[in-house]
Amino acid sequence: MTETIEDFYAVIPAGGIGSRLWPLSRADAPKFLHDLTGSGHTLLRGTWDRLEPLTGPDRIAVVTGRAHRAAVEGELPGIPDRNVFLESEPRDSTAAIGLAAAILVRREPDVIIGSFAADHVIRVPHLFDWSVRQAVATAREGYICTIGIQPSEPSVGFGYIKKGEGLIIDGAPEAALVDSFVEKPDLETATEYLMARSYLWNAGMFISRADVLLAEIEANQPELHAGLIELAEAWDDRDARGPVVDRVWPTLTKIAIDYAVAEPAAAKGRLAVIPGHFDWDDVGDFASLSKLNSGGRKENLAILGSNARVLADAASGIVVSQTPRVISVIGVKDIVIVDTEDALLVTTTEHAQRVKGVVDALKLTGRGDVL
Amino acid sequence: MTETIEDFYAVIPAGGIGSRLWPLSRADAPKFLHDLTGSGHTLLRGTWDRLEPLTGPDRIAVVTGRAHRAAVEGELPGIPDRNVFLESEPRDSTAAIGLAAAILVRREPDVIIGSFAADHVIRVPHLFDWSVRQAVATAREGYICTIGIQPSEPSVGFGYIKKGEGLIIDGAPEAALVDSFVEKPDLETATEYLMARSYLWNAGMFISRADVLLAEIEANQPELHAGLIELAEAWDDRDARGPVVDRVWPTLTKIAIDYAVAEPAAAKGRLAVIPGHFDWDDVGDFASLSKLNSGGRKENLAILGSNARVLADAASGIVVSQTPRVISVIGVKDIVIVDTEDALLVTTTEHAQRVKGVVDALKLTGRGDVL
Numbered sequence: 001m002t003e004t005i006e007d008f009y010a011v012i013p014a015g016g017i018g019s020r021l022w023p024l025s026r027a028d029a030p031k032f033l034h035d036l037t038g039s040g041h042t043l044l045r046g047t048w049d050r051l052e053p054l055t056g057p058d059r060i061a062v063v064t065g066r067a068h069r070a071a072v073e074g075e076l077p078g079i080p081d082r083n084v085f086l087e088s089e090p091r092d093s094t095a096a097i098g099l100a101a102a103i104l105v106r107r108e109p110d111v112i113i114g115s116f117a118a119d120h121v122i123r124v125p126h127l128f129d130w131s132v133r134q135a136v137a138t139a140r141e142g143y144i145c146t147i148g149i150q151p152s153e154p155s156v157g158f159g160y161i162k163k164g165e166g167l168i169i170d171g172a173p174e175a176a177l178v179d180s181f182v183e184k185p186d187l188e189t190a191t192e193y194l195m196a197r198s199y200l201w202n203a204g205m206f207i208s209r210a211d212v213l214l215a216e217i218e219a220n221q222p223e224l225h226a227g228l229i230e231l232a233e234a235w236d237d238r239d240a241r242g243p244v245v246d247r248v249w250p251t252l253t254k255i256a257i258d259y260a261v262a263e264p265a266a267a268k269g270r271l272a273v274i275p276g277h278f279d280w281d282d283v284g285d286f287a288s289l290s291k292l293n294s295g296g297r298k299e300n301l302a303i304l305g306s307n308a309r310v311l312a313d314a315a316s317g318i319v320v321s322q323t324p325r326v327i328s329v330i331g332v333k334d335i336v337i338v339d340t341e342d343a344l345l346v347t348t349t350e351h352a353q354r355v356k357g358v359v360d361a362l363k364l365t366g367r368g369d370v371l
Numbered sequence: 372m373t374e375t376i377e378d379f380y381a382v383i384p385a386g387g388i389g390s391r392l393w394p395l396s397r398a399d400a401p402k403f404l405h406d407l408t409g410s411g412h413t414l415l416r417g418t419w420d421r422l423e424p425l426t427g428p429d430r431i432a433v434v435t436g437r438a439h440r441a442a443v444e445g446e447l448p449g450i451p452d453r454n455v456f457l458e459s460e461p462r463d464s465t466a467a468i469g470l471a472a473a474i475l476v477r478r479e480p481d482v483i484i485g486s487f488a489a490d491h492v493i494r495v496p497h498l499f500d501w502s503v504r505q506a507v508a509t510a511r512e513g514y515i516c517t518i519g520i521q522p523s524e525p526s527v528g529f530g531y532i533k534k535g536e537g538l539i540i541d542g543a544p545e546a547a548l549v550d551s552f553v554e555k556p557d558l559e560t561a562t563e564y565l566m567a568r569s570y571l572w573n574a575g576m577f578i579s580r581a582d583v584l585l586a587e588i589e590a591n592q593p594e595l596h597a598g599l600i601e602l603a604e605a606w607d608d609r610d611a612r613g614p615v616v617d618r619v620w621p622t623l624t625k626i627a628i629d630y631a632v633a634e635p636a637a638a639k640g641r642l643a644v645i646p647g648h649f650d651w652d653d654v655g656d657f658a659s660l661s662k663l664n665s666g667g668r669k670e671n672l673a674i675l676g677s678n679a680r681v682l683a684d685a686a687s688g689i690v691v692s693q694t695p696r697v698i699s700v701i702g703v704k705d706i707v708i709v710d711t712e713d714a715l716l717v718t719t720t721e722h723a724q725r726v727k728g729v730v731d732a733l734k735l736t737g738r739g740d741v742l
Binding site: 023309311313314324325326327328329330331332335337339341342343344345346347348350351354355357358361362365367370 | 394680682684685695696697698699700701702703706708710712713714715716717718719721722725726728729732733736738741
């Protein structure tokens, strides 16, 4: 399992600020540029390190905003220049992944691409590796393939993939068709899903031939597809690229790949799924971050920050320290404290989802300087 | 009631850091130098403003540490130089008030002094005024007189004074003997005290002839008394004072005036009490500070800090902001957040008393830089 996959290319869309992790995650320091597990490296770097054994260093592309170019290249010194695809502004995931597909298919017509978010946490890399290899084998058969995470608890925070009929594919013993996508359920339904074992968490990983992916975009979003093709044709020509990007990129339809590709493909029986048996988390909010860093023990106070000076007494939850200040926490349960130079957040894991509302309120009240 | 009291001198002991208000209150910025009510002036200044109508500006003395001289004089520009009594180190309240008594009695043998803490909050000043005038009238009769606060709720946070037999004193219709002092009670007992109406909160205010106070100190603490007399004899002689202070002050017995004066005087039937009908709080901890600043409404989030930038959603308690940072508070009840340049405290009003333990822990673990 240590060989790279010859016809495979990984794409890492590194957009998205992670508003629900404010004030840790910011416009100028988005989630993927943070170390959220105390591992000593950023989530982006962790994503690279997980993919590199599958692709080699020359076959990973990152799609990111112009503002993050330097930070991304700093984190990934091994990335070739031509594999950093810069967006002039965010146009959602179909544009980001579709652009990568359109560029890469011109370089290599039979290429299989897999897109993996820059800001997820995955543990047990050899199980991830095994799922990707099965997904690539499935993609070679012409399917668009996703990796759905086998739930470890009845989560109400994720969307689900309902697994359908099994597929017989060489090198992918666990491949199955996707029956349908299911919205975030309530706890009772999530518990049924967990018991049923045929519902998987939608982790937004898509593996397919680049040409198959583009054909699906073309079928559902022809204008967007035309824009992507025009961009790709100019992309590897340094003189031509700039004007085309300036003209075309801002016109691209903003749509998530789930709607532009995955759901229509599922409806046509062209979407496959491989179950992922690894630990996975999208670190969507501070409740998730707290859980991820507390060693699974609810009574713990997790502390994130390389120079944290925390004095705690009868406290649980998480403290994120980005300043040299002494932080004293007394008698608070499931607390979330995020201490940064210009903003402080105090909430509880229960209310972690409401952080996004604060970000919206800060924008509305003219305090966007701290976003 | 607008005339000053001719033979009266007020003494403000301004010592004590207020450890339970850390990190707001510090060694170099003790409680009395803070505005804890949003009034726009410090507690020390508030104390001065309350006393000045009773004494005039030339008859208020402040006993404080050398380190606080500049700050005290800055807050009280009207105070005469000779009325700032500087301690070389804290030696508890009997030394502080006794020193003032010993100095003032040499200047004016029949003087009546009243000592009032620099860091208490009192509302309804005309009722305070009326209590002090009664206490002075009682002191003229040779009693040591305290002002006990008529409880407004069954507090378990204060010591109580049990009122005894009424006294018949001209100008002091409410004067009574003190039967005894009672330690902080449990809630049930405090409720009985509230119903009984003969139990008053011990607010540490003592009014008496200076010579009577000194005689009581002499009877109970003869060595301490001798030291105070020696200090006072040298005090108003600029050349003599320094060496005597250096030699004698560090040897003075550290004892609270409650033990050295009030309890023995009560036992001898020489301690009188005037009930205070004004709002009073010693702002002993953040629970008290929160209550004081929330307009009496438990569901409010009180905000203290002239430049506070607080965004709150479903939060109650108190935020003290001493930095320009945006503070976002979501879904926390009875929270206490104190945000200062080098230290942050997060606790709840319920655990406010435990803050002192943190201060001790910071000392022990070598983080005294933030105290």
